[in-house]
Amino acid sequence: MKKLYFGTNLKMYKNIHQTTSYLKDLISLTKDISQEEIELFVIPSYTSLSSAAGSIDRNYVKLGAQNMCWEEEGQFTGEISPLMLKEMNLDLVMIGHSERRHVFGETDITENKKVKCALEHDFTTLLCIGESLEEKNFDISNEVLRTQLKIGFHNIPTEKISKIWVAYEPVWSIGVNGVPASYQYAEEKHKVIKECLQELFGDAAKAIPVLYGGSVNPQNANDLITQPSIDGLFVGRSAWHADDFNKLIRDAKKAYETA
Ligand code: PGA
Numbered sequence: 134m135k136k137l138y139f140g141t142n143l144k145m146y147k148n149i150h151q152t153t154s155y156l157k158d159l160i161s162l163t164k165d166i167s168q169e170e171i172e173l174f175v176i177p178s179y180t181s182l183s184s185a186a187g188s189i190d191r192n193y194v195k196l197g198a199q200n201m202c203w204e205e206e207g208q209f210t211g212e213i214s215p216l217m218l219k220e221m222n223l224d225l226v227m228i229g230h231s232e233r234r235h236v237f238g239e240t241d242i243t244e245n246k247k248v249k250c251a252l253e254h255d256f257t258t259l260l261c262i263g264e265s266l267e268e269k270n271f272d273i274s275n276e277v278l279r280t281q282l283k284i285g286f287h288n289i290p291t292e293k294i295s296k297i298w299v300a301y302e303p304v305w306s307i308g309v310n311g312v313p314a315s316y317q318y319a320e321e322k323h324k325v326i327k328e329c330l331q332e333l334f335g336d337a338a339k340a341i342p343v344l345y346g347g348s349v350n351p352q353n354a355n356d357l358i359t360q361p362s363i364d365g366l367f368v369g370r371s372a373w374h375a376d377d378f379n380k381l382i383r384d385a386k387k388a389y390e391t392a
Contacts, residue, residue, distance in 0.1 A: 137358065137389060138298070138342050138365025139382045140174035140259075141372035142199060142227065143181075152181035153188050158375035160193045163382060168192070171386065172342075172365070176227050179213060186221045197225030197259065200233055203246035215254040226256040229285065231263055231304050241284035248285055252293045259298040260285050261367075262326070263347070266305035274303075275325045282329045291334050299343045300367045301326055306347025308369065313348035316356040316363075323362035354381050355388035 147155060156175060163173060174195035177185055186196055202212035218226065228251060229244040244260065251258040262281040264274040278301070286297070301322055306314050314322075323343050330338035345357050346367030354371075357363055366385060372378035 134170075134390070135364060136170060136172055136342075137386060138172045138174075138344050139368070139372075139378075139385070140172075140176065140195075140197075140344070140365070141368050141378065142176040142230065143178060143373065144199070144232070144369065145178060146373065147177065147181065149181045149184050152177045152185050155373070155375055156185055156189045156194065159378060160189060162375055162379035164190075164193050166382070166386070171382065173382070174225055176225070182218075182223065183221050186223065191222075191224070195224040195257070196221075197227055197257075198223055199227055199230065201226045201228070201247055201251055201256075203243075203250040215250055215256070218256070219254060224257055225259060225298075226251040227259045227261065227300075229281075230261045231302055231307050235265070235304060241281055244281075244285045245287050248289065252289060252296055255296065257296050257298060259300055261300045261302050261346070263302040263304050263307075269303070269305060274322065278322060278325055279329045282326065282333065286330075286333055289333075291337055294334055294337045294340055297341050299326060299330070299341060300346050301343060302346035302367065308348075311348040313350065313353050314345070316353065316360055319345045319357055320360040320362055323360065327362055349381075351377075351381055351384065354385045358385040358389050359392040 176197040176199055198218050202209050202214055205214050205216050228247045233239045248258055264277040268277045303314055326343050330341050342364040344365035344367040345363050349366045349368045350371045
């Protein structure tokens with residue numbers, strides 16, 4: 134059985150206290166689940182990271198940052214350096230979330246610089262990709278996903294593969310106005326992504342987990358996780374109460390095991 138990945142990005146929600154108490158609750162609810170069966174990760178705000186990192190048992194949950202600069206230091210007002218994230222002993226960095234690309238104008242070339250830098254600093258690097266509604270309507274989703282992967286992972290050596298994760302999050306499926314992708318559509322796109330990763334990295338690419346994100350909820354999680362090319366769920370709103378996330382994880386795990 135493959136390991137299942139479950140994670141959440143807390144976006145610009147939860148203050149320091151709320152983040153720490155959410156993490157403590159989540160750990161106490163899920164710590165009986167073997168770490169060999171699931172990989173659990175949470176990506177809080179920068180301001181919560183330091184106290185979260187110091188107050189939870191990191192064996193149960195990987196902590197990540199929502200973004201990172203591609204330089205170690207310099208005249209980059211408002212940015213966070215990989216060395217600053219290293220100081221907190223972080224495990225994971227997310228690059229290219231849809232909101233970074235579409236609200237803050239990041240490009241594939243920017244994401245490539247960040248991916249390279251994150252891997253050079255030995256972070257597990259979660260690259261998020263996904264087509265917009267317009268691109269989907271023009272029927273160029275596969276080309277867009279392949280472009281995002283080929284530029285995002287340009288010049289990344291194969292030996293870094295064990296540190297690479299990918300999240301497929303179609304832009305039209307994310308957030309309060311999002312329409313969740315059907316599990317059939319998600320599976321089809323995950324296949325395209327896995328084929329492209331194989332072209333880029335060869336057979337070693339089979340080790341790269343590809344997660345689905347975008348309006349994952351208790352109604353669609355089980356159908357998504359049981360698809361052969363979907364290795365995990367990257368959840369927003371439906372994960373922000375520890376009880377709900379715990380239930381979603383357990384139900385999805387059971388559905389996968391009994392499928
Ligand atoms: P959502 O967020 O589950 O609330 O749609 C997903 C994400 O942005 O990663």
